[in-house]
Amino acid sequence: MGWAHAAVAMEEVLDLVRGFVDVLVLAGGRTSSGTTATWSSDEVKKALRWALFFEEIFKDLRESGHYEDSAAELDAALTELTSSPEFPKGLAGVRSETLSTARVLVIRHFLKARAMSVENLGALLEAVVEMDIDVTCASGVRNACQEYAESILVMDSSCFIQKRNSAGLPARSNELYAEPMIHSRILVKEFLEGLESASCSCLAERGLGTILNSVKKNSVDGASNKPCTPAILKTSQMIDEFLVWKQWRAKCLSYLLDERTIRILSGASLIFKAPKEQWMKVFEPLKIFEESYQNGLVQTMELCFLGLISRQWNPLIEGFMLHTICSVPISKQYNDLHQLLQGTSLDECQDKLLNLEEKDILEYANQLLRRKPSILWLLPPVLIAAAIPPRSTLFQIYLAQIDKQFHEAAPADRKCCCGGDRIEQHHNCEITERIQCLYTFHIQQFHLTLP
Template identity: 35%
Template sequence: MGWRHPQISMEEVVNLIKGFVDILILLSGYQSSGRIAHWDSHNVKKVFQWGLFFEQVFGSFSCSDDYASSVEEIDAALSEITSAASFPKGLAHLSSATLAKARRFVLEHLIHTLPLRDVHLRALLTATVEMDLEELSETGHDFLNAYFNKLKSQNTLLDQRIAPATTTENCGSDGFTRIVEWLLGSMTWNRWKSKNLSYFLDKRTIRLVSGASMIFSAPKIQWVQIFERLNLNISAGSSDDGLCETTELLLLGCITSRWTSLIEHLMSISHDYKNILEQYNEVCNLLHGRSTDLKSKQEATCTKGSDILEYLSGFLGNQMYQLWKVSPVLAAVAIPSWSPLFRLYLSEIQIQFQGDFSTMRCCNCANDKKEHNDCELAERIWCLYIFHVNGSHLA
C-alpha cells in the first residue's frame, strides 16, 4: 500500500533523517571535516527538538495497523542508507523503532560516543532547563513555580546531586530535565566502573595476582609460613603500608580463580537506575536473605578461599580499617556475604551511611549534611551491589 502519512511525504522524511544523522555526527564532538564541533545550548536544543519531531511522526504509526506498510517502507529506505560504506557505523542500527524514541536514542548516542566535559554538561543542563520552561510557558502564566514544583515532586537536581534515576525510555513524558537527571546518575556509574576496572587491569595488580596465584597454589601450611615471616618483617618495621599490602595480597588470593569472570562481569554491567539508598538496602538484605545452605555450598566449593579469609581475619585482628585502604572493588569481590568479615565490613558501612560516629570516616557527607551520592562510601556500596546483588553468581 506504500507510504500513507497524511502530513509529510516519504521523500521529506528521508531527507530529514539524513539531516538528523548529520546533527548526531556533530553530537559526537566533531564536524565532517574533522574539526571539533561547537557545543552550546542552542545546538543541544536543536537535536532534542529533532528527536521530539521524529517521536511524533513515528509514534503516530503505532496508533493504527493501517500504517504498517509505511513502517516497512521507511525501514527499507533506512536499511539502504545505513548500509552505505560512508554511513557512520555507530548509527547503523537506526530504524523506525529507534526514531520512535529519538530523544532516548540521542541521549544514549551522546553518552556512548563523547566523553562529556564541563562545557558539554553545562550546555546540556542549560538546554534542558530552557526547553522545559518553554514548554511550561505555553500552558500558563505562573510557569516558573510550576517548573519548581515539578522538579520538587520528582526529587530531581534541586533536591539532591544525583536523584533516583529513571529509564531513558520514560524521560520524554516527564520533561527534558528528567533526561539530565538520568544522565548524571549514568555518568557517575560509568566513572566508578572505569575506575575499578582500571584497578583490575593495572600492571601492579596483575603482578600481585600472579604472585598470589603462585603462593596459594602451595599447601596451606606452606603459605601460612610465608605470611608469618612477612608479619615478622612488618612488625619489626612498624609499617602500616606493609599491613595494607599483605591485606591486599590475601584478598587477591581469594579471587585468582575468578579473575577473568569478575573482569567480564564488571565490563558488562550497565546503569540499572537504582539510587544509592536502594542499592544500600538491597546489600543490607543480603545478611538476612542468605541461607546456611548457601554458606555450606560456597565453603565446599571454595575451601582455599575460606582458609585465606580465616587467616585474614586473624591477621587483621582489631585493625579492620585496613579493609578501607584497599580498592572498593577488591573488598567487594573478595569477601563473600557468608563470611564474618563481610558482616564487619558492612556494619561499618551502615554506621557511616547513617551518619553515626566512626573512627574510619571515608567522606564528609554526614558532617556536611549531604546525601551519600558521589563519595567513596557510595562507591563502596555500589561495588557491593554490582557483585553481590547483580552478580550474585560470582560473589
C-alpha cells in the same frame, strides 16, 4: 602429511617461539620482573631478525606447496603451548599466520609500549632505517639511499590499503612484503593507524562532550529562551547520574585491569598453591616492624583477596565489563545488602562457594581483620566486593564497618565529607562507592561471585 620443512623441525620452531615471546614482552615495555624495559638499536635489530627467520620458514613452506598441512600441525602445537597458565595472555593468539608476518607483530609491540621513552623510540627508528639502508645499498642501485628517503616522505595511508584477516594482519605475508624497504613501511603504517585511531577517539569524545553540555545547559533548542521544563530537568539529572556511574565504573576497571594488579594476581596464584603452613610464613616478615605493620597488613590482605578471586578472574572481568547503570537508590541498595545477611547461615553459604584452598585463605583473612577491621578502608572497594563471599563472616565485618560511618564514627574517622547520619545524605562519596560495589557483585550480578 604434517610438518614438512626440509631444514627446520617443528620442535625447533616451538622452542624458538618461546624465546620470541620473551622478546615481544620486552618490546611491550616491561621486563619479566615488571620494571620498565629499555632497548638499544642492536636489540631491536635482533628482534626483527628473529621475526625474519620465522617469515622465511613460512615463505619456504608456501613455495614448496606444504604450507597448509604444516601450518595446521604447528597451530595445534601452538594452541597447547599458549594455553599454559604461564604463557602471556596477551600473546595467546600467536599462530602460524601471525608468525608469517612476525615483523608486523614486533614493530607493533615496540610502538605500543606503554612506557615509550624518547631513547626507546630513537632506538626503534635507528634500527629500522639502518636495516632498510643495508638492504638498499646491497642492491647496487645508483642513488638508492636518496630514493629510499624520498619514498618514505611520500608514504600515506593509501600505501597500505589491503585485505586483512580477523587478527588485523595482512591476509598473506607476501602481500605486505612485495614492496621494498618493508621495515620502514611497516613502521609508517603503524604510526598512521595509531594517529588515525587517536584522532577518532578525540573527535568522538569532543562530540559527546558538546552534546552533553548542550543538554545540561538546555541549549538543545538553539536560541530559544523558553524556561526549563520538567523533562529537561529530568534529562539533566539522568546525565549527571550517568556521569557519576561512568566515573565509578572507570575507577573500578582501572584497578582490575592495571598491570600492577595483574602482577599481584599472578604472584598470589603462585603463593597460595603451596600448603597453608608455607604461605603463612611468607607473610610473617611483613609484621616484624611495628611502623610498617599497617602497610604490611594491607599488602597481605590484597594478596589474600586476589587469591580468593584468581580462579574466577576472567568471568569476573567479563561480567563487570557488561555492567550497566543501576537506577536503584543508594538507600535501597544499602537495605538490600543487610537483607542478604538474613536467612542462610554464614558457614553453609561459605562451604558452597569455596574450594579448600580458598577456605584457608578466607580463614586467615578473617583472623587478621577481626583484630584490625579498619584495614578494609585502605583496600580498593571493587576488590573487596568481588572477593568476599556473600553472607560470610567477612561480609558481615565489612558491612559493620560501613554501618559505623552513619552513627558511631567520630569526625576524625569519617571516610567522607557528606556530614550526614543517614544514607540518603551521602552522594558520590567513598561510602556510596563501597555500597555500590557490594550491591553490584552480591545483588545485581550475584552470579559473578560463584566459582
